[in-house]
Amino acid sequence: MAKITSVSPLAPKNFPELPVIKGVRFATAAAGVKYSGRTDVMLAVLDPGSRVAGAFTKSATRSANVLDCQSKIRLTDDRGAAIIVNSGNSNAFTGRAGDESVQAICAEVARVTDLPANRVFTSSTGVIGERLPHDRIAAKVEELYGNLDEAGLPNAAKAIMTTDTFPKGSTTSVDLPGGKVTIAGIAKGSGMIAPDMATMLVYIFTDAKIAQSDLQALVSEINEKTFNSITVDSDTSTSDTLLVAATGASGVSVTAKDTAFRDGLHHVMQDLAHQVVRDGEGATKFLQITVTGALNDADAKTHAMSIANSPLVKTAIAGEDPNWGRVVMAIGKSGAPADRDTLSISFGDVKVATNGWVDPDYREEQGAAIMKQENISMTVDLGMGSGEATVWTCDLTHGYISINADYRS
Amino acid sequence: MAKITSVSPLAPKNFPELPVIKGVRFATAAAGVKYSGRTDVMLAVLDPGSRVAGAFTKSATRSANVLDCQSKIRLTDDRGAAIIVNSGNSNAFTGRAGDESVQAICAEVARVTDLPANRVFTSSTGVIGERLPHDRIAAKVEELYGNLDEAGLPNAAKAIMTTDTFPKGSTTSVDLPGGKVTIAGIAKGSGMIAPDMATMLVYIFTDAKIAQSDLQALVSEINEKTFNSITVDSDTSTSDTLLVAATGASGVSVTAKDTAFRDGLHHVMQDLAHQVVRDGEGATKFLQITVTGALNDADAKTHAMSIANSPLVKTAIAGEDPNWGRVVMAIGKSGAPADRDTLSISFGDVKVATNGWVDPDYREEQGAAIMKQENISMTVDLGMGSGEATVWTCDLTHGYISINADYRS
Known part of the structure; x- marks a missing residue:
């Protein structure tokens, strides 16, 4: 494949200072899924009471990970949640083996974190059609769990990169009558990803306290005007995933009708969407x-x-x-x-x-x-x-x- | 604009020997619409009793010529018909002026050929957004009419080219119980045409005797499997036009149910459609x-x-x-x-x-x-x-x- 040797000319000047979002911690590891000499797995663990909403590719051939996330996204369970993402292999078009890989990773994360498996969300990005070496990922879960750090979000942005020419992050805070809430997120994606599939993955975290149905309504609505309003080459990954998690740790309650919170979330989602376009393959404008x-x-x-x-x-x-x-x-x-x-x-x-x-x-x-x-x-x-x-x-x-x-x- | 300096590597080895189709004559002229030193207008005049069917772009911004052809295509009139085509200017996105140009050309062809204006079909291909200098075309109609020649189809194939790298022609004959009928056609198109719009134009002639409704049914059906089954870059011209004219001069009657005739027409339409793809901009496969x-x-x-x-x-x-x-x-x-x-x-x-x-x-x-x-x-x-x-x-x-x-x- 062609080597990407330089950062996109449209890249933002700097990676932003991402603040700590209370209630979620991150860790990264080098599992050697495909790459060597770099991190390729990230784990996020959300405190009890967190709510997760999402949006996913509509592809008819979507990956095992996406199908698994979709089956879990509307469930709520007060015990918390986890998100684990690997780069290097997309686990797409791997037949029944793809489902087995997702189950194996979820089972190991559930065991180590003591969460129910249906509160573990997975994404995979990288080459398609090759069996995911999920043992290598599972073998790193204990190490990841031991290294969890509330300041780990910037490192997570790097671990999920494939052919991105720059890591993508965005943040904002919103002053509400009940106090301040903070939103921070990361993304990867640069058109379709050589040598095989594109994938856009986005993870956004906030310390707001919000019902899952309200968070889902906001995410679905804003997604149409942000991530579903960008295109690099009209081609659509089988793995595109957006997850937005609210920990509630700020103690500030919001609803889907809260305009200021909606605007803040819209800002972060639009900023990350624009960064994906700005890393479009070959883009100069x-x-x-x-x-x-x-x-x-x-x-x-x-x-x-x-x-x-x-x-x-x-x-x-x-x-x-x-x-x-x-x-x-x-x-x-x-x-x-x-x-x-x-x-x-x-x-x-x-x-x-x-x-x-x-x-x-x-x-x-x-x-x-x-x-x-x-x-x-x-x-x-x-x-x-x-x-x-x-x-x-x-x-x-x-x-x-x-x-x-x-x-x- | 980039100069096309060589013939597409996918071009057929030779332009085919196109036979005479009794009942239709052709002429070409150099009207200087935009190009100099080459022919840029072709006129076809069909004998009394001819029937014309067509298929057109579905673009919501289609050209004045297309709208005019569509308004006339299902009419029948035993006095014959004419088709006049220019290259160099597409007469697209020229507002009301585009309609005026079509009317002016039709009126002059009708006057010279003594046909009703609603039996004159026009196409224009080339740059868009510039007023068509229809006076230059109208000034050539008498010359064209004086030069009509039943062997003129190959020259017509050249007059309608814009950035095509080779002229496109195809022919076949069909043996029917009542005798032999012959089909011959020409096309232009190579993806979208620099510097502005793509246009695919196709004109097919046969000496079969067939009702307009039967011919239209065949053309619409086969068009879906031929010209509407090709793509170069997913972009669609505002001027795409296919006209199929049957002169009846063979005296051999056919209907839409006649499989051999349908297969012959399908062959010519598919062959021309493939040639358009083979002249796709930059195509190597x-x-x-x-x-x-x-x-x-x-x-x-x-x-x-x-x-x-x-x-x-x-x-x-x-x-x-x-x-x-x-x-x-x-x-x-x-x-x-x-x-x-x-x-x-x-x-x-x-x-x-x-x-x-x-x-x-x-x-x-x-x-x-x-x-x-x-x-x-x-x-x-x-x-x-x-x-x-x-x-x-x-x-x-x-x-x-x-x-x-x-x-x-």
């Missing part, structure tokens, strides 16, 4: 696409994702070409309603097209200047209704082809 | 994807197109990497039902995966040998039902990025 004036929000998102996934739009962005014709093409093919003669398009703050034709005041140099920027925004107004959506993607470059085609397995 | 064992044919096609449009599958093919994991991923994300544990995958005649895991007899060298071929077939059996579909695509290479990104407009 970060693109925000907003569609307004659709008949409804769902139509707006269909149009926005059609633009974001169009190879012709993405190569135009790579080429710094203000090619609004390709945007019209992507709107037309999306399958959602549009009217050629009411379409307007802006690149940045430059109105490019109005009412289905090039804007009379538009000059090509204006569009070209916008395209030279590293962060580009594009707005399409359909002129039909009040539906709107925003999605994020990156450009399609020779770097993507090199990473995904220029090797023989 | 021709890929046939068959999905069997789906719950129904529509699901099978959804899965097959998901594989065919996956950037990760297409880059793996470019890299000669037998990466069946990416095929599983594409099946999983398609949205149609699949069962991880009943999936089987073959590359060529090599069974790669069985029942959701790598086949026990598979060796990587076998898959790698298949991937070195120029024409690659892939079969996925879902093991769920009897639905099946076959689609065709090409690989995704640095050539595609170069053509679409490596220039500034």
Whole structure:
């Protein structure tokens, strides 16, 4: 495979200072699943009373880990919970053996932590189609448990990386009438992961006290506007997993209706989602696409994702070409309603097209200047209704082809 | 824009000998719509009694020409018909001016040929968003009409090219109880066309005698299995047009139930569809994807197109990497039902995966040998039902990025 030798040009300047979230501790270990000379397993143990919510890939061929997490996510048990994640092997498309691996890891974590197995969540990321050497992971659980540390989240961000060019973290705090709650999370993902599958994994922790059903409602809703509103290459991993755990250790109660908490969680989820796009394979431009004036929000998102996934739009962005014709093409093919003669398009703050034709005041140099920027925004107004959506993607470059085609397995 | 300097490596060895189809004559001219030093307009005039059927892009932002053709396609009029096509400018996204251009061209063709305007079909292909200089085309109609020639189809194939690297033609004849009928057609298209829009245009002629409704039924049905079963980059032109005209000059009557005629038309349509893929931008491999064992044919096609449009599958093919994991991923994300544990995958005649895991007899060298071929077939059996579909695509290479990104407009 092509070696990733440098950090994405779109990476944030620094990894953030992640605060301690009371009620959860972390440890990492080098289990040698596939890599050598680096950590490849992380364990998080959540105190009694914690609540966990999640969102998962909708792939029909999703991994054994995802199926197992989905079967457990809505259960609550006051004894706490654990999350164990390995990199190097995704345990995907491994037939019945994949289920056995998940069961074996859950059983060992349950034994060591004295938690019920249905409170142990697992993720695996890396090559597919190869049996997961789960014995190597199980053999590290006692060591991991012995090393748990409430300040271990930054190390966990590194242990779950595969071909990511930088670790991803985000945090915020929210002042509520009952006190302050803190949210911190980590993610991995950079498009699809060479040599085989992409995977996006996200783990977010908060010390807020919240019912599982409220946390799940928030996670599901915000997920649609964050992780489900990004795309690198339109391809979807069989392992994508988002888990959000609330320990309650702050003693501050919140509900799904609490706007400030919702905004804080939205901030962390959106920040991590943007970081995944910024580590997109071969990416040199970060693109925000907003569609307004659709008949409804769902139509707006269909149009926005059609633009974001169009190879012709993405190569135009790579080429710094203000090619609004390709945007019209992507709107037309999306399958959602549009009217050629009411379409307007802006690149940045430059109105490019109005009412289905090039804007009379538009000059090509204006569009070209916008395209030279590293962060580009594009707005399409359909002129039909009040539906709107925003999605994020990156450009399609020779770097993507090199990473995904220029090797023989 | 990047210059296309060489013929696609996947091009057929020769342009076929296209026979005369009695009842239709052709002429080409150099109108200077955009190009200089080459023909860019073709006129076909069909004798009285001819029937025309068609299929068109479903884009919500389709061009004025397409909308006009669609409004006329089911009319019949015994006085004959005409088809006029220009390259160099697609007349797409030109607002109301686009409609005016179509009306002006139709009016002039109707005047010169003495046909009603609603029997004149137009297509335009080339740059978008620029007003079509229809006066230049209209000024050539008398010259075109004076030069009509029943042997002019090969020249027409050249006049409609934009960034195609080779002209596309196909023919067959069918022996029926009542005599022989002949079918011949031309096409243009090579993915999306730099610098702006893709367009696939196809014109097929036969001397069979057939009712418009029967011809339309055949065209619609076969179109789903041919032109609507190919993809280069998942992007869809706003101008895609297929017209099939039957002159009746052979005196041999056929209906939609005539299997031999259907097979002949299918052959020509499939041959032209494959040639469009073989001229895909940057293509170095021709890929046939068959999905069997789906719950129904529509699901099978959804899965097959998901594989065919996956950037990760297409880059793996470019890299000669037998990466069946990416095929599983594409099946999983398609949205149609699949069962991880009943999936089987073959590359060529090599069974790669069985029942959701790598086949026990598979060796990587076998898959790698298949991937070195120029024409690659892939079969996925879902093991769920009897639905099946076959689609065709090409690989995704640095050539595609170069053509679409490596220039500034």
